Amino acid sequence: MFPSVQSCLVPRFAQFSPDQKEESARLINRLLQKKSPVIRLKISVFLWVIKLVSLLIGQDRAFKFFFDSPIALFRKGFWGINTLAKYGVYSQPSLYPVIRYHKRPLL
Amino acid sequence: MTDLLEYDIVIIGSGAGGGTVAKELSPLCQRGAKIALLEWGGHFEKKDNTRDEISMAEKYYFDSGGFQTEEQDLTLAFAKAVGGSTTVYTGTSLIAPEEVIQKWAVPDLSYEDLLPRFEKYIKENGVHLYPENEINDNNKLFVQGCKKLGWRVEQFPVNTRGCQGLGTCNLGCAVHAKQGTAVVQIPVAQKNGVDVIPFCRVDRIEDHDVVCEVLPPQFGLKPSPLKPGPIRFRAKKIVLCAGVVNTPAILSRSFGDFLPALGRYFTCHPALILAGQHQSPITNYEGHPKSFYCDAFSADQHFLLETCMYFPFTLAKNLAGYGSELDDFMDHYHQLQLILVLVVDEAESHNRVFIDRRGNPHVSYRFSPRSINSFVDAIRASTKIFFAAGAERVHAPSMEQFFIAPNQSDQINQLIHPKHFKLGKISISAAHLMGGCRMGEDPKTSVTDSWGRVHGNPNLYVADASLFPQAVEVNPYLTIMALADRVAEGILREMMSMS
Numbered sequence: 297m298f299p300s301v302q303s304c305l306v307p308r309f310a311q312f313s314p315d316q317k318e319e320s321a322r323l324i325n326r327l328l329q330k331k332s333p334v335i336r337l338k339i340s341v342f343l344w345v346i347k348l349v350s351l352l353i354g355q356d357r358a359f360k361f362f363f364d365s366p367i368a369l370f371r372k373g374f375w376g377i378n379t380l381a382k383y384g385v386y387s388q389p390s391l392y393p394v395i396r397y398h399k400r401p402l403l
Numbered sequence: 404m405t406d407l408l409e410y411d412i413v414i415i416g417s418g419a420g421g422g423t424v425a426k427e428l429s430p431l432c433q434r435g436a437k438i439a440l441l442e443w444g445g446h447f448e449k450k451d452n453t454r455d456e457i458s459m460a461e462k463y464y465f466d467s468g469g470f471q472t473e474e475q476d477l478t479l480a481f482a483k484a485v486g487g488s489t490t491v492y493t494g495t496s497l498i499a500p501e502e503v504i505q506k507w508a509v510p511d512l513s514y515e516d517l518l519p520r521f522e523k524y525i526k527e528n529g530v531h532l533y534p535e536n537e538i539n540d541n542n543k544l545f546v547q548g549c550k551k552l553g554w555r556v557e558q559f560p561v562n563t564r565g566c567q568g569l570g571t572c573n574l575g576c577a578v579h580a581k582q583g584t585a586v587v588q589i590p591v592a593q594k595n596g597v598d599v600i601p602f603c604r605v606d607r608i609e610d611h612d613v614v615c616e617v618l619p620p621q622f623g624l625k626p627s628p629l630k631p632g633p634i635r636f637r638a639k640k641i642v643l644c645a646g647v648v649n650t651p652a653i654l655s656r657s658f659g660d661f662l663p664a665l666g667r668y669f670t671c672h673p674a675l676i677l678a679g680q681h682q683s684p685i686t687n688y689e690g691h692p693k694s695f696y697c698d699a700f701s702a703d704q705h706f707l708l709e710t711c712m713y714f715p716f717t718l719a720k721n722l723a724g725y726g727s728e729l730d731d732f733m734d735h736y737h738q739l740q741l742i743l744v745l746v747v748d749e750a751e752s753h754n755r756v757f758i759d760r761r762g763n764p765h766v767s768y769r770f771s772p773r774s775i776n777s778f779v780d781a782i783r784a785s786t787k788i789f790f791a792a793g794a795e796r797v798h799a800p801s802m803e804q805f806f807i808a809p810n811q812s813d814q815i816n817q818l819i820h821p822k823h824f825k826l827g828k829i830s831i832s833a834a835h836l837m838g839g840c841r842m843g844e845d846p847k848t849s850v851t852d853s854w855g856r857v858h859g860n861p862n863l864y865v866a867d868a869s870l871f872p873q874a875v876e877v878n879p880y881l882t883i884m885a886l887a888d889r890v891a892e893g894i895l896r897e898m899m900s901m902s
Contacts, residue, residue: 308733316791323457330467335560359725361454363564363828371827372475379830386719386733387457396737397715401456402578 297343298324298380304355305381312385320384327383339380342373405633410437410598413613413895415640415653416604417442418487418878419883420643420867420890422584423524425592425599427891431898432596439636440592441603441615443645444483445624447490451578455537456714462604463491464620473767476826477673480834481646484575484827485601486585488646489880492834493572493693494581495709496530497877499885507872509842511853512889517894520885528562528582537568539690544681544740546695548792554784555699559709561691566873568690572714603634606762608657608863612637631881640894642855644867644887647836651869652764653758654840654850654857662850662858667755668841669768670751670874671833676713676721677742677782679789679797684737687712691781693743697788701747701876705773706781708788711743721830732798732805740794744781745835746774750873756839770826778831779821786815800829835879840869857892866890 303310350358362374410445414421425440460468463482470479470871482488497602498521501514549556563583602618614637620626643650651666692712754768782799789797846858857863866887875882
């Protein structure tokens with residue numbers, strides 16, 4: 297479920313190679329393993345809520361609803377999912393040449 | 404059975420406060436005193452720094468830089484290493500404004516007392532201004548924008564020696580150019596005889612005993628000189644410099660809520676990032692990232708603007724949005740100019756550090772209406788700077804749309820509006836943690852006296868940013884060093900009179 301959400305939040309993910317997609321999953325899972333079981337459960341539940349609402353009103357409208365929700369809990373939940381999605385993509389050094397970032401060599 | 408080591412002085416934490424205290428008290432070693440400096444984290448040598456965003460954040464920072472408040476709308480960044488957070492800041496070195504020390508109104512603490520201490524550390528840490536040929540485009544564009552708008556802009560003095568402009572200051576300095584306590588004060592302390600003990604986590608204080616656990620080494624760093632396991636350090640004097648989150652936590656675990664102000668009046672200069680895209684590539688991630696600031700609005704609107712540059716994931720995380728617009732903006736990473744807005748927050752008793760039933764620290768922080776208004780004003784001001792510098796589009800949180808363009812600059816106040824500033828949607832973070840053990844005369848409203856001595860505990864001291872009664876309104880590290888210097892002076896005086 298998460299990869300399909302991630303593709304919408306960070307469209308670049310959909311263009312990733314299989315290796316990059318696998319690396320994204322590895323990075324995200326490693327991060328989540330350090331979080332408490334309560335947080336991991338909250339994330340899983342929220343993903344299901346997003347999916348359910350997406351089925352009812354369409355994914356674009358669902359995302360906008362949670363992103364800008366008048367309910368702080370929904371905004372924070374969406375921020376968490378969005379941050380995970382970005383983490384899987386933008387922490388990968390394989391992306392750096394694409395966005396033209398590199399580490400300056402040491403003298 | 405737990406090992407017991409006896410010392411005259413034990414210092415807990417090795418950042419701006421602990422490193423300073425260790426060096427200032429180290430001459431006592433030549434008179435036979437035994438001093439230990441305990442640090443939870445490890446010692447990073449140059450070879451240990453890969454400059455990789457994710458792995459270095461994991462190694463240096465508590466919670467990899469993502470320690471969240473209870474309200475989950477603010478992230479705190481603070482480090483665990485020999486040198487503390489002085490290993491991961493950008494080295495900007497400003498002294499506390501005189502009016503701030505006056506506002507603090509701590510009896511017996513005067514600006515005249517602190518000024519020579521500031522000057523001492525400015526000299527010791529090699530603080531200077533970068534020459535013009537070492538200023539990158541990201542910084543130059545900020546200056547250009549401010550000047551075009553007629554706003555005061557100043558250059559940051561910085562504590563570096565041999566900087567190579569790697570731009571990865573917030574991931575630790577790979578060439579040890581940044582003159583934090585791990586590079587300057589702690590080596591001097593060690594040379595004079597202070598025992599530096601990394602990977603030593605302090606749980607609590609019982610009478611004169613510091614109850615700890617020595618941890619196995621992590622991340623391939625050099626292990627502690629002590630074997631892993633429980634240990635006690637017995638000391639005549641104990642100095643807490645574990646930082647704003649852990650110093651109050653240690654005191655709470657040790658003594659409960661023995662002082663009403665313990666953990667309270669937490670401030671942090673909450674901050675967020677804005678980015679503007681220029682037509683052509685600019686030098687942004689190479690060169691010192693934080694060379695200029697604008698404090699023209701700090702007195703009336705309570706915010707500061709600083710140059711900054713962040714790594715790919717950190718930047719992406721801080722853009723308030725998702726989807727193709729965000730990806731497209733990130734595709735232009737090498738054309739992006741960044742500004743960091745920091746809000747000067749007020750010290751309020753309900754903003755606090757506390758511990759849970761297991762003794763783990765938590766931070767509760769509520770943004771005030773004044774802070775929200777300051778954020779919106781700061782975002783508007785930053786957008787004007789970007790346009791004045793020639794940016795062709797700007798991402799500003801607190802808008803309904805992702806971008807604002809120069810042809811909309813007459814609508815800045817309508818488009819960037821408090822109604823769009825929703826907590827939890829916008830990434831706000833803080834690295835200037837302050838308060839929790841505020842100085843003062845009255846034990847009902849403070850935790851220590853003006854010399855850092857904990858009320859009711861004549862041999863227990865605090866010497867880190869948790870002493871601050873209110874926000875310092877500039878980067879806090881030099882003020883921490885000045886106050887720690889003062890605490891050390893008081894201890895030295897007592898130790899000398901005892902002997």
